[in-house]
Amino acid sequence: MNKGLMAVGALAIAGASAAIGWYGVKLLVEPDAQAGAEPAVTPTEDAAATIPVTFDAQHIESEAAGLFTPPACGEEWSSPAQPANGVVPEVSVTNDATGATANVSFVTTEEQALAFLAQEGQIIVTRDGVVVTPDWGSEFVPEYRVASPEGPSTSSSTIEFSGASLCDVAAELSAMWDDFDWENATDEEIAARQAQAEAFENDNRDLPAGEYKVYAWTPVILGNSAAAARALIEEGFTDLAYLQYTAGYSPLADSAEIEQYCEESPTPDGSTELLCDVPQDVLATLLQRDVPEHYVIEATPAVAISEAATFTIE
Numbered sequence: 001m002n003k004g005l006m007a008v009g010a011l012a013i014a015g016a017s018a019a020i021g022w023y024g025v026k027l028l029v030e031p032d033a034q035a036g037a038e039p040a041v042t043p044t045e046d047a048a049a050t051i052p053v054t055f056d057a058q059h060i061e062s063e064a065a066g067l068f069t070p071p072a073c074g075e076e077w078s079s080p081a082q083p084a085n086g087v088v089p090e091v092s093v094t095n096d097a098t099g100a101t102a103n104v105s106f107v108t109t110e111e112q113a114l115a116f117l118a119q120e121g122q123i124i125v126t127r128d129g130v131v132v133t134p135d136w137g138s139e140f141v142p143e144y145r146v147a148s149p150e151g152p153s154t155s156s157s158t159i160e161f162s163g164a165s166l167c168d169v170a171a172e173l174s175a176m177w178d179d180f181d182w183e184n185a186t187d188e189e190i191a192a193r194q195a196q197a198e199a200f201e202n203d204n205r206d207l208p209a210g211e212y213k214v215y216a217w218t219p220v221i222l223g224n225s226a227a228a229a230r231a232l233i234e235e236g237f238t239d240l241a242y243l244q245y246t247a248g249y250s251p252l253a254d255s256a257e258i259e260q261y262c263e264e265s266p267t268p269d270g271s272t273e274l275l276c277d278v279p280q281d282v283l284a285t286l287l288q289r290d291v292p293e294h295y296v297i298e299a300t301p302a303v304a305i306s307e308a309a310t311f312t313i314e
Contacts, residue, residue, distance in 0.1 A: 051296055053228040054288040057142065057241050058280045060117060064140045064219040068303040070124055071131045073167035078129060079215060084304035086110040087147050089216040091123070093309040097206050099162035100311065104216040105152035106145055113149070114297075115230045117142040117221040120157040124217065125166070127210040132166040141241045142221065144229040163208055164201040173200055213308040220304050227295035232287060243283055248274035252286055 071077040081088065092103050102123055108114040120143050125133045163169055176197055182190075229240055236251055237243075243250055248262045262276040 049293045050290040051224075051227075051293050052288055052290050053224040053231070053296065054284045055225065055228040055232055055240050056280060056284040056287075057244065059284075060142045060221060060225045061140050063221055063225065063301045064119070064142070067219050067301060068217065070122075070133065070217070073131055073133065073135060073171070075131045076129050077124065077126060077131050078213070078308070079124075079305050081307040082303070082305040083109055084220040084302035085116065085222055085299045086114050087116055087118070087218075087220045087304050089218055089304050089306040090152050091214055091216040091306045091309045093212075093214050093311055095207070095212075095311050095313075097313065099160060099205070099207060100212070100214070102159045102161075102214050102216070102309065104157045104159070104306070106147040107152055108147035108149050111149060114147050114222075115295075116145055116147065116226050117229055118145045118218040119143065120218075121159050122217050123159055124215040125161065126213045126215075127166070127208065129211075129213075132168050134161050134165040135167045135170060136165075140219065142225070142229075144226075144233050144240065162205045164204040166207075169204050169208075173197060173204075176200065207313045209313050211310065211312050213310050215308050216306040218304055219301055221301045222297045222299040223301075224296055226297070227291050228287065228289060230295055231289045231291045240287075243287075244278050244280065245276055247276045247278050247283070255286060257282055257286055 086108050088107050088109060090105050090107060094101050094103075104121070104123070106118070119140055123133065124131065164173060176193065180193055185193075232240060238250075239246060243252070247253070247255075247258050252258055258276060258278050261278040261282070262274050264272045265275045267273055
């Protein structure tokens with residue numbers, strides 16, 4: 001079971017009932033993030049020909065596995081821009097002395113809009129050529145995207161970081177908790193350690209001086225998986241990767257096949273929410289669709305890397 005998806009899925013359930021999307025502590029996805037430009041229709045000789053496909057999160061995760069290992073904290077690293085399967089990430093950065101915000105979008109080198117699966121919010125940050133990427137950790141969570149040849153997609157992800165979140169500084173913050181005995185600590189001891197951590201963050205919130213380069217990267221997956229995602233998005237599905245936990249708030253809500261995997265759970269405010277844990281094989285069956293053959297663009301999964309966005313802190 002994907003623990004990252006479980007954690008985010010639980011929050012996505014709350015978000016579904018409150019009409020609020022949430023994708024992580026530092027990752028904010030724009031409201032129209034799953035829309036973008038519509039992929040162009042390119043019919044084959046037999047426009048009526050279809051092919052059965054499904055959205056299987058476990059299979060997609062295996063497609064992305066091992067494609068790229070981000071450089072470790074402290075390594076010297078740089079990279080030229082690297083398109084993949086006709087997709088190019090683009091990153092822009094705004095900054096001040098206390099932090100920076102990176103905005104990531106996509107364009108395509110193809111002549112028409114291209115639907116694909118990507119991972120949002122993946123960046124590499126270097127300072128004077130040495131990796132200082134915030135160590136937030138991430139499991140692959142496929143997101144449906146459409147890249148246009150006319151310019152960056154309207155959908156984008158926003159990643160914020162400060163001096164205290166950079167890996168060479170955050171390691172010191174993390175060390176404050178390494179020997180902390182949560183099981184036996186008193187409320188006063190917990191509050192004192194939290195105050196110590198907050199003071200450290202405040203003292204180190206400014207970005208250290210140096211030349212920063214920010215790169216965006218993502219797996220780019222086409223083929224049957226992207227075709228299935230396109231068809232499901234067109235039906236009104238959203239947040240496909242979280243359906244294992246949010247199926248009760250999706251177009252699958254009335255499906256008898258998921259009833260045994262969902263149950264009402266009380267919330268702190270006295271209401272209830274529907275919690276699900278639908279097996280992936282059950283979902284894969286429910287999400288199977290016959291799609292036009294031209295939806296399927298055969299390509300080997302690959303990793304795309306953006307040109308670096310550069311800024312300097314004096």
